[in-house]
Amino acid sequence: MPTGSTEKIPFEKLYQDGEKSGPLMPWNIGGPQPAVRAICDRGGFRGHVLDLGCGLGDNALYLASRGLRVSAVDISEVAVQCGRDKARDHGVSVDFQVTDAFRLAESGVRYDAVLDSAFFHTLPQEEVPRYTELLRTLCKEGAELHLFTFSKELTPDYPGPRRISEPELREAFGADWDIKVIEATRYHSSLPPEAVAQMVDPRTFEVNAPTDNLAAQMVDEAGNVVSHIWHMHAVLRPQATRSESPA
């Protein structure tokens, strides 16, 4: 059964269309994800934080509003401009950059913490080793990683990008990272089930089950889809203690 996107998702086009015709992006909830906010509020981020694939910037803005130094990158110019506008409007300082995350290693900057909110699962399976190498390069030893990713176990019938199983997370990250927890949590969306079903483009997303199953999706008080997602918290091991094979 297919579980992954076959092509890269056309994010810039989604953002441009969203600007013209409304909030098409289900992740555009107009504020931070509640799960990210909760981790921040209990001190889960520290030092210089990198938000990878920051989208419209709401998570980054929240972290910065709590006193953290935040850099936030996205490949979409439209999304980053939106984040910059919000930062200006709210008087919050975030170092927003339009860049392909994979170019960041060249900058030489090393971070104390990384937030990945729904970025990892947009990458094709074959880019996973490149991504884990990127994280190793971008992070200081002891850096904290908070990664939120659609889960294979928890969302069998949700149309969307790649879903990842807990063993896959352990295999991808276990060699370099001390995995503190992999826990089920929730990712809020801005769209009701019917709208999510309509936006599914078979050229972009593989669908594991008929989209009418979406009627059974969990929704919030506003009737918008809430997805099951993994939260992985991991700490980068010192180089000398990294293992050849996953833990």
Ligand SMILES: C[S@@+](CC[C@H](N)C(=O)[O-])C[C@H]1O[C@@H](n2cnc3c(N)ncnc32)[C@H](O)[C@@H]1O
């Ligand atoms: C599903 S959205 C999540 C946005 C945001 N983190 C959130 O939770 O609201 C994934 C984001 O990753 C960005 N992205 C995809 N590929 C990227 C890349 N190679 N480098 C930087 N950003 C990328 C997309 O433009 C998009 O904004």
